[in-house]
Amino acid sequence: MTLGKVFVAGHRGMVGSAILRRLEARAAAGEAITPMTRSRAMLDLTDAGAVRAFMQAERPDAVVLAAARVGGILANRDRPAEFIRDNLAIECNVIHAAHETGVRRLLNLGSSCIYPRGAPQPMREEALLTGPLEPTNEPYAIAKIAGIKLCESYNRQHGTDFRSIMPTNLYGPGDNFDAAGSHVLPALIRRFDRARQAGADEVTIWGTGTPRREFLHVDDLADAALFVLDLPKPAWDTQTAPMRSHVNIGTGRDLTIRELAGLVAAAAGYTGRIGFDPGKPDGAPRKLLDVSRMASLGWRARIPLEQGIRETWRWYLDNEGARRD
Numbered sequence: 001m002t003l004g005k006v007f008v009a010g011h012r013g014m015v016g017s018a019i020l021r022r023l024e025a026r027a028a029a030g031e032a033i034t035p036m037t038r039s040r041a042m043l044d045l046t047d048a049g050a051v052r053a054f055m056q057a058e059r060p061d062a063v064v065l066a067a068a069r070v071g072g073i074l075a076n077r078d079r080p081a082e083f084i085r086d087n088l089a090i091e092c093n094v095i096h097a098a099h100e101t102g103v104r105r106l107l108n109l110g111s112s113c114i115y116p117r118g119a120p121q122p123m124r125e126e127a128l129l130t131g132p133l134e135p136t137n138e139p140y141a142i143a144k145i146a147g148i149k150l151c152e153s154y155n156r157q158h159g160t161d162f163r164s165i166m167p168t169n170l171y172g173p174g175d176n177f178d179a180a181g182s183h184v185l186p187a188l189i190r191r192f193d194r195a196r197q198a199g200a201d202e203v204t205i206w207g208t209g210t211p212r213r214e215f216l217h218v219d220d221l222a223d224a225a226l227f228v229l230d231l232p233k234p235a236w237d238t239q240t241a242p243m244r245s246h247v248n249i250g251t252g253r254d255l256t257i258r259e260l261a262g263l264v265a266a267a268a269g270y271t272g273r274i275g276f277d278p279g280k281p282d283g284a285p286r287k288l289l290d291v292s293r294m295a296s297l298g299w300r301a302r303i304p305l306e307q308g309i310r311e312t313w314r315w316y317l318d319n320e321g322a323r324r325d
Contacts, residue, residue: 001104001105001230001232002031002032002061003023003031003032003033003061003062003105003229004032004033004034004060004061004104005034005036005058005059005060005061005062006023006033006034006035006036006061006062006063006064007036007037007038007055007058007060007062007063007064008020008023008035008036008037008064008066009038009045009064009065009067009090009094010045010065010066010067010068011037011066012039012040013066013067013068014170014172014173014174014175014176014218015066015109015170015218015221015222015225016064016066016067017174018172018219018221019064019066019222019225019226020035020037021222022222022223022225026226036058036060038054045067045089045090045093045094046086046089046090046093047093048089048092048093048096048097051093051094051097052093052097052100054097055097055098055101055103056097056100056101059101059102060101060103061103061104061105062103062104062105062106062107062229063094063098063103063105063106063107064106064107064109064225064229065091065094065095065106065107065108065109065147066109067094068087068090068109068144069082069083069086069087069140070140070176070183071083071176071182072182072183072184072187073136073137073206073281073283076136076137076139076140077136077281080138080140081139083137083139083140083143084139084140084142084143087140087143087147088143088146091108091143091147091150092150094106095108095147095150095151095154095162096154098160098162099154099158099160103160104161105161105162105163105229106151106160106161106162106163107162107163107164107165107225107228107229108147108148108150108151108162108163108164108165109164109165109167109225110144110145110147110148110164110165110166110167111140111141111166111167112166112167112168112169112248112250112287113133113134113137113140113141113144113284114128114133114141114144114145114148114166115127115128116129116130116131116132116133117131117134117135117284117285118131118132119131121286121288122252122288122290122291123287123288123289123290124248124290125166125246125247125248125290125293128145128148128246129145134283134284136281136283136284137283148164148166148245148246149245151163151164151245151246152164152245155245161233161236163228163229163236163245163246163247164245164246164247165224165225165228165246165247165248165249166246166247166249166289167216167221167224167249167250168214168215168216168248168249168250168251168288168289169183169184169185169215169216169287170183170215170216170217170218170221171183171186171215171216171217171218171308171309171312172217172218172219172308172311172312172315173311173312173315174218174315175218175312175316177189177190177320184213184257184260185215185260185264185309188205188261188264189264189268189312189313189316190316190320191203191205192264192270193268193316193317195270195272196268196269196270201272201273202272202273202274202275203261203265203272203273203274203275204276204277205258205261205274205275205276205277206277206280206281207257207276207277207278207280207281207282207283208276208278208282209257209258209261209276210256210257210258210282211256211257211282211283211284211285211286211287212254212255212256212257212285212286212287212288213254213255213256213257213260213286213287214250214251214252214253214254214287214288214289215251215260215305215308216249216250216251217301217303217308217311219303220251220301220303221249223299223302224249224294224299224301227297227298227299228247231297235297247293247294247297248289248290248293248294249289249291249294250288250289250291250301251291251301252288252289252290252291252292252295252301253288253305254286254287254288255305258274258276261274262274263305263306263309264309267306267309267310268313
């Protein structure tokens with residue numbers, strides 16, 4: 001399928017901007033691709049009428065649904081209603097409008113938090129809805145599960161070609177480094193930058209440091225997203241059987257938060273002590289995706305974590321770090 005006009009919803013976020021860069025590069029190389037974007041000020045994706053009017057006027061051939069309200073443990077704890085409400089609204093509005101206007105293919109981006117807290121590791125796609133979710137981000141996870149089931153249900157009832165990918169923890173240029181809303185890796189970059197600047201003897205990290213996490217560079221995710229979007233429908237249906245709904249995107253490798261902190265500290269040039277506060281929440285004990293399905297399709301991540309952290313650190317210094325509090 002020639003992608004044609006591709007609407008990237010959420011193009012200013014870390015994920016959406018990475019996918020947009022890939023689409024623009026392909027268009028510049030001569031492919032029949034016309035990326036389309038709208039800022040939040042121009043199009044509120046939580047407004048069903050505005051989304052419907054935009055889709056009817058512009059008639060995109062494909063949609064990448066990368067827009068979402070996201071955040072770390074603290075943000076999920078303090079604003080659960082916003083996380084479930086806004087994400088449900090965005091998914092319902094964009095997916096339904098895509099069906100109404102005859103969008104040929106839609107790619108929905110989810111999150112690995114959809115899987116049960118106690119799911120066998122590494123987590124396979126079939127683990128969805130087999131047990132209780134991690135309590136610290138349950139509202140967000142429920143919204144992301146709903147997005148998968150929306151795509152699956154429209155496919156079953158209306159014959160649409162709406163696909164979902166479930167990335168592991170993402171990081172890279174354009175990440176959110178805000179102290180109150182960031183995920184663990186950008187939060188660590190910010191903490192170690194402040195500590196290095198202040199000459200602090202110790203940095204204390206939330207939790208015990210023992211949970212294990214998997215991390216994927218956002219440029220790898222962008223490559224994977226377009227790889228899946230480009231797949232012919234028979235290949236997608238075969239590889240996502242029996243659910244035909246979603247596929248995991250990750251590296252298949254994880255490390256402890258303690259090990260991650262050491263890598264970030266090394267990239268930042270911080271030489272002080274690293275402590276942990278077990279009184280703060282850890283989140284799920286382990287989150288590692290089974291990526292064998294994507295591997296069987298011919299895609300694997302290529303950016304090593306150490307390299308990605310160094311690149312992200314340099315981006316932070318050139319952008320966010322220049323505006324230190």
